[in-house]
Amino acid sequence: MKELIGAVSALALMGAAGMALGNEATGKIQSVDEEQMTLILDSGETFTFAEGLSIEGLEEGTEVEVAYEERDGQLMATAIEPVEVARVEEAEEAAEAAEDEPEEAAD
Numbered sequence: 001m002k003e004l005i006g007a008v009s010a011l012a013l014m015g016a017a018g019m020a021l022g023n024e025a026t027g028k029i030q031s032v033d034e035e036q037m038t039l040i041l042d043s044g045e046t047f048t049f050a051e052g053l054s055i056e057g058l059e060e061g062t063e064v065e066v067a068y069e070e071r072d073g074q075l076m077a078t079a080i081e082p083v084e085v086a087r088v089e090e091a092e093e094a095a096e097a098a099e100d101e102p103e104e105a106a107d
Contacts (some may be wrong), residue, residue, distance in 0.1 A: 025066045025075075026083060032058050039066070039077060047077040055080075 027041035037049040039058065047068055049055060058064070058080065067079040 022067055022069045022078065025068065026063070027066075028063050029058060029060050031060060039080070041066070045075060047075045050076050050078045053077060053080070 025041060025043070025045055025047075027043045027045070030040045030042045030044075032039050032055060034055060037055075039047045039049065039055070041047075041064075045066075047066055050069075063083040064080050065083055066077050068075045068077050070076070
């Protein structure tokens with residue numbers, strides 16, 4: 001279990017930089033086609049995987065955030081991470097930002 005969490009966390013960290021750039025979509029995976037290298041969300045959006053993007057562990061029904069770019073009329077997924085991982089990362093970043101803020105001086 002720890003290995004799975006570690007692998008998902010590593011995937012999320014690798015994709016975090018990509019999530020900050022370009023467009024994002026969130027939804028549940030409707031289908032993944034390894035042969036065609038495509039992912040379809042429940043919204044009907046279809047993404048083609050960018051070269052080198054791992055699809056390992058992506059399963060139907062998993063809620064994900066997809067960072068993508070539009071290339072030649074196609075939506076090219078550049079990073080994919082489970083929403084739960086993204087929410088944990090956002091909470092950690094918010095906590096770190098709050099710790100870094102200087103405390104207001106008491107009157």
